[in-house]
Amino acid sequence: MKRIDTSVAIFVLLGLACSMPFIQPFHGAPISSLFAEWQSFLWLWAALIVACFHGDGPRQAAIIPMISIAGSLLLAFAAMQMLVWPPEYLQQLLLPICYFVSLCAVVQLGYWLRQRHLVERCLAWLGFFLAFGAAYTVVAQFMQLLWPDFSHMPFLMARLPRHDLYGNIGQASHAATYLAIGWAAAHYLLSRGSLQLKAYLPFVFFLFAGIILTGQRSGFIYVVCLSILFWRFPMNGKAAPGSSRRSVWLCAIPFVYLLQGYLMRTALHWPVMDITSAARGLNSSWNAHLKLLQVGWSVFLEAPWFGVGWGRLGSYEFLRADILPVNHVHNIVLQLLAETGIFFTAALLSVIVLWLLRLLKFPASPEKLFVLGVVIVLSLDSLADSPLWYAYFLLPLGVFAGMFETKAVRLKFPSRLTEVLVKAMGLVAAGILFYAFFEAIYVTDLYGRRSTAIYSRSLHAAELKEIAQMPSRIFLEPYTDYIDSTGRVLGTDNLSENMALNQRLLNTSVNSVVITRQSIYQALAGNEAEAKVTFLRMQKTFPDQAPEMLDMVKLAASHANNENLAGFSKWVTEAALKK
Numbered sequence: 001m002k003r004i005d006t007s008v009a010i011f012v013l014l015g016l017a018c019s020m021p022f023i024q025p026f027h028g029a030p031i032s033s034l035f036a037e038w039q040s041f042l043w044l045w046a047a048l049i050v051a052c053f054h055g056d057g058p059r060q061a062a063i064i065p066m067i068s069i070a071g072s073l074l075l076a077f078a079a080m081q082m083l084v085w086p087p088e089y090l091q092q093l094l095l096p097i098c099y100f101v102s103l104c105a106v107v108q109l110g111y112w113l114r115q116r117h118l119v120e121r122c123l124a125w126l127g128f129f130l131a132f133g134a135a136y137t138v139v140a141q142f143m144q145l146l147w148p149d150f151s152h153m154p155f156l157m158a159r160l161p162r163h164d165l166y167g168n169i170g171q172a173s174h175a176a177t178y179l180a181i182g183w184a185a186a187h188y189l190l191s192r193g194s195l196q197l198k199a200y201l202p203f204v205f206f207l208f209a210g211i212i213l214t215g216q217r218s219g220f221i222y223v224v225c226l227s228i229l230f231w232r233f234p235m236n237g238k239a240a241p242g243s244s245r246r247s248v249w250l251c252a253i254p255f256v257y258l259l260q261g262y263l264m265r266t267a268l269h270w271p272v273m274d275i276t277s278a279a280r281g282l283n284s285s286w287n288a289h290l291k292l293l294q295v296g297w298s299v300f301l302e303a304p305w306f307g308v309g310w311g312r313l314g315s316y317e318f319l320r321a322d323i324l325p326v327n328h329v330h331n332i333v334l335q336l337l338a339e340t341g342i343f344f345t346a347a348l349l350s351v352i353v354l355w356l357l358r359l360l361k362f363p364a365s366p367e368k369l370f371v372l373g374v375v376i377v378l379s380l381d382s383l384a385d386s387p388l389w390y391a392y393f394l395l396p397l398g399v400f401a402g403m404f405e406t407k408a409v410r411l412k413f414p415s416r417l418t419e420v421l422v423k424a425m426g427l428v429a430a431g432i433l434f435y436a437f438f439e440a441i442y443v444t445d446l447y448g449r450r451s452t453a454i455y456s457r458s459l460h461a462a463e464l465k466e467i468a469q470m471p472s473r474i475f476l477e478p479y480t481d482y483i484d485s486t487g488r489v490l491g492t493d494n495l496s497e498n499m500a501l502n503q504r505l506l507n508t509s510v511n512s513v514v515i516t517r518q519s520i521y522q523a524l525a526g527n528e529a530e531a532k533v534t535f536l537r538m539q540k541t542f543p544d545q546a547p548e549m550l551d552m553v554k555l556a557a558s559h560a561n562n563e564n565l566a567g568f569s570k571w572v573t574e575a576a577l578k579k
Helices: 007-017 034-052 068-084 091-115 119-146 172-191 197-214 218-232 245-267 278-283 286-302 313-320 332-360 366-382 391-403 415-448 461-468 473-486 495-506 512-524 528-541 543-560 563-578
Strands: 061-065 408-412
Touching: 007 034, 007 119, 007 391, 034 091, 034 391, 034 415, 061 091, 068 091, 068 332, 091 119, 091 391, 091 473, 119 172, 119 197, 119 366, 119 391, 172 197, 172 218, 172 366, 197 218, 197 245, 218 245, 218 366, 286 313, 286 332, 313 332, 332 366, 366 391, 473 495, 473 512, 495 512, 512 528, 512 543, 512 563, 528 543, 528 563, 543 563
Parallel strands: none
Antiparallel strands: 061 408
């Protein structure tokens, strides 16, 4: 049988996974990153299924890279926690499984590329895709800057009021991280001779402009750290180890970045635009971040050995009602300590640190420099944000990790059985992910068309019944319950049932609409004190959405004809005026 060379197809699919989630417009419902994350799953699993059919001879053994143990540990621990503390929804277990199985799979793909000596070719393709995605992000930022009044365009989203510019990514911190990775990709292309210096420098300054437009203090930190990394390694193979070019990278680039930021703020100074300065960025939000760290530490002390449960930080803190609830403490180590405990965190970090030591032992090369730059940027961001909770950062990093893994476990199976298992598992996994994705689009559209401020009667029982009959409904049950709950009339009819459904959602996530509806149900039930505490905590957690939630309470009171709710509505209005 003629062998099939599918390497180019794999490179293209991996490149799309590293660029399309950042090019397609950000969506706000039901999860801000739903489309971007599912795109990452789809492109990467498509690459995996193509690799399964790559014609390179019979497989004699299954080889598992050691870094895959990290994903396996995450998977095993999440499953054990769910058995001890059953989740409200099965989807809370399936989503981590989807992430961790995919992480193990992409690590395997990266290791497969190394075995077949395709790392250099693959990284060259990924470098071009990442550089293109970063450039597109900056173009989108300048479109938002110069044309702030447009509402929607294909592959370009409008700028949100009172937000810094972040292209289509949806979060300014993620945009800054992606642009820093784009710089690392451009430097890699320069190092391997695929990009000329006269094109490289303007491109880097163009990316710097995008990082500055995000208004993130992390941008300057990335520039300093990557400058040190590029100083440590020669710009090209001809530079001597003691070359003065290194001091130029270390000394000049951060100052050029600061100067460029100053010039941009001066040139673009008009009422429409307010670029956050480096000084203001470095001095802002420290108190908020310290509070987040305090939340994570307090939760860790509550359950230091095995944590409070994977993904339960937000609802756990809200139900305790003595610390401001958050979904992430914006520090990956503290997040792991709080949710999984000290034993699991220590085991996981040990696996990662050992892999980093093996990475550093690789001979100096442009490929190693590129991957090390990506690792540094994502590690820094993970200590101040939560990028590795998103598939579009986590899964490409898994591919890079597999590319630079030297240790593996060899499992011997009959070659024919190995071949059949690999292809069957790839087909099944890809089919499930694709099918779930298209059904998620349906529910997302249904979710997005609903008003979040007031209850809606436009959702018919037939629509919920249709969703309930979907084979992949287990992925979507929390969303359908949200649709069901927000479509119910806020009144005394079926009060206990409605309150129980809303409480189930509250046990799962912290959402302003769910919290406000719970306070209304508590007021309808005559629990005025609990209703006040619940609403005040919503107001403290979501201050920007408080006026909208106040309107929800007023509207519910006008329709319910309930004295308790009328009194609660009056109190909420007075509390808002006092504030």
